[in-house]
Amino acid sequence: MTDTLYVTDLDGTLLQPDVTVSDRSVRILSALLAQGLPLTVATARTSFSVMPILEKLPMQLPLILQNGAVLHDPVRDRIVSAAAIRPEIFLQVIRLYAEYGFNGFVFCVPEDTLHCCYTELSTPHMKRYYQERRDKYQKPFVQVQQLADLADKKPVYLSLNAPKPRLDPVYDAVRQIAGISVAYYRDVYEPEIWYLEISAPDASKYHGIEKLRKLTGAKKVVGFGDNLNDLPLFRACDEKIAVGNAADELKALADTVIGCNTEDAVAVYLQSVFHAGTDGL
Secondary structure, eight states, X not given: OOSEEXXXXXXXXXXXXXXXOOXXXXXXXXXXXXXXXXXXXXXXXXXXXXXXXXXXXXXXXXXXXXXXXXXEETTTTEEEEEOOOOHHHHHHHHHHHHHTTOXXXXXXXXXXXXXXXXXXXXXXXXXXXXXXXXXXXOOOEEEOSOGGGGTTSOEEEEEEEEEHHHHXXXXXXXXXXXXXEEEEEEOSSOTTEEEEEEEOTXXXXXXXXXXHHHHHTOSEEEEEEOSGGGHHHHHHOSEEEEOTXXXXXXXHHOSEEOOOGGGTHHHHHHHHHHHHTOSOO
16 A cells, blocks of 8 residues: 555657656656656557656556556566446447548457557558557557457557647547546657547546556555546546646646656656655655
8 A cells, every 4th residue: 555656658758859767767766666656657558668768667557558558567577457448339330430430449359468559651641650650669550451450459548649730530430429537638759649539438547547546555646648548547636746747737736746758757747756755654
């Protein structure tokens, strides 16, 4: 049991612009984790990229991945839990995608193994996503004939990325569908690109944090974020902390605004709190 649970977003919050944890943050956080700091992450990323990114940090608590659709054990490198979208709801979303000329990526968990599936790399943004994840993280992709065939394969997460004017109509339509959770936010690295991500209704950063709150017995949750997909994270937290580079909407909700991600602000803040002795660690 822990008094305080700390949860940080990755991209734009803990990570540097080159998608790494800086050497300084690694030194600080490794020391704190070794002394029992109850820290985890909540991110839209999958285990395929998160595990290499965090490989230098001795994380112990389950990681909240794919905006809460998956909880991942970093010690055993395996999925702890995954919330699947109901087949009939999944097919409804896929039909809507087709109406707007999209296909996107679908993440499934058949037999507790995460698969990233697609039909074709139909946009430059899909191609960049595919190439970066495949080349940098050796992420396994599975090409299928049609996305509808994945309805009974435990789909947990659907991801589209495109310029906002193209995605806006899809977002307006898909959020009318009952039985799903929708995240819509700007890409940290390509500001002209937005992400539209869909999961089960009980799969969000909010739900992931609530599961960990129950698991750890935490009396208080402190969360760090920067982007619009961190709004559910903030809703689950007793104390909300925005980094200096965060979206204005997030800063307006924050209890505290700290330095920017490029200044190792999350690690520095955690170090100051730890040494102040206010955590009960």
